Amino acid sequence: MKQLLCWIIYNGNLPQQKFIELAEWFDTEAKKHNISTKLMKNNDLLPSVTDGNATLVGVHHKHELPDFVFFLDKDVLLARQLEKMGIPVYNSASCIEICDNKSLTFQTLADHGIPMPKTLIAPMVFHAHENLEPFYHAAEILGFPLVLKEAYGSFGMQVFLIETIEELLAKIKEIGNRPFLLQEFISSSKGKDIRLNVVGDEVVASMMRISETDFRANVSNGGKMLKYEPTALEKEIAIRSAKLVGADFAGVDLLFAEDGSPLVCEINSNAHIKNIFDCTGINVATYIVPHILKKWQETQNES
Incomplete structure (x- = not known):
């Protein structure tokens, strides 16, 4: 053979x-x-x-x-x-595309009962935003501070906490024609989130990330890692979210709502698993490889 x-x-x-x-x-x-x-x-x-x-x-x-x-x-x-x-x-090309574009991620998860921060997707432009009226309306809906995220970005980069309308308009001018979204700021999760690594139907590793100096909890921005045991609800939401974007494996980031319930922040189709190994001692690749091998063999048997 x-x-x-x-x-x-x-x-x-x-x-x-x-x-x-x-x-x-x-x-x-x-x-x-x-x-x-x-x-x-x-x-x-x-x-x-x-x-x-x-x-x-x-x-x-x-x-x-x-x-x-x-x-x-x-x-x-x-x-x-x-x-x-x-x-x-x-993961598939479709999954990579959905996860790499934060706006597309939230659109894909919508209408499936997945809890998420209130999100507004900026209009597409080819040069720069000259009509700023929609963003005054967005600010009224979301209030300040609010979060502006470029649709494409990793490691917490291209994510900004915006305090005033002047700051918002200046950032939009700076971004130019790059796609972005606006979200309500989840103050109860400031500098704190959890990363759940999903493989198939299972959460195989998880950690909490905490930053004392930044509203973003990313380790690359100085966040600290702690071992974390997710609740049944957190696991369920992470697994369902990964399935909705078509991921065989993913890093799902969850925020904490004011009542402590989880909100989906981001899904990573190619999450870097070294940090979670350093925190938990779990090498997620040892779960991903046999899962994909089994899936590949099943598809061969069907064809």
Whole structure:
């Protein structure tokens, strides 16, 4: 029987060790399951349309195509190209697209009973927002302070706490044509949230993040990590949210409402699992790899 080959794709433009290390963790775990692996930088693969067909052009040399792919990046066009070529990608291109765009995430979760902060999505523009009247109305609805989030951003970057209408209008001018959303500020969760790592139908690891200096709790912004045992409701909401965006595995961030109940803040389709390992000792890759292998085998049996 032919040994399975999987590619582990990571961002080749981010040289920090933590991104390479994440790919290496998946590599180590996949080999434990007798899967042949190849670590691939996303920028070593160029999606190509040749003679009307979806193909890949390798930057350095031709590669044997994999049976499936662990996709640890946000290059949604590369992920979609692989799928068009018949190669299963985990997480899927659709999931990556939804999670990478915060506005699309909240739209996807809407109408399913998922508790979330009140959210207003800014109109799309091609240059800059010249009609500012909608934002005066948004400020009346949300009140101050409010949170402005660019639709695309990681590690708590591109997230701003806005105190006044003048500050809001200045930030909108600065953002230009980049998409963003506005949210009510959850003061009861200032500098505090929880990260739940979901794999399939299970929460496999969780931690609380607390910052004493920033309204954002991200560890990259100085937040501290604490072991945390989530409630049954928190687990249920995290698992349901991950399923709604189509994630096989995800990092789901929850805020605390005034009554202590959970509110979905964000879903990460390619969450970096080193921090939660440092906090809990749990390597989430040891859950993800066998789950994906089982899912891939099930799809092969169906076809």
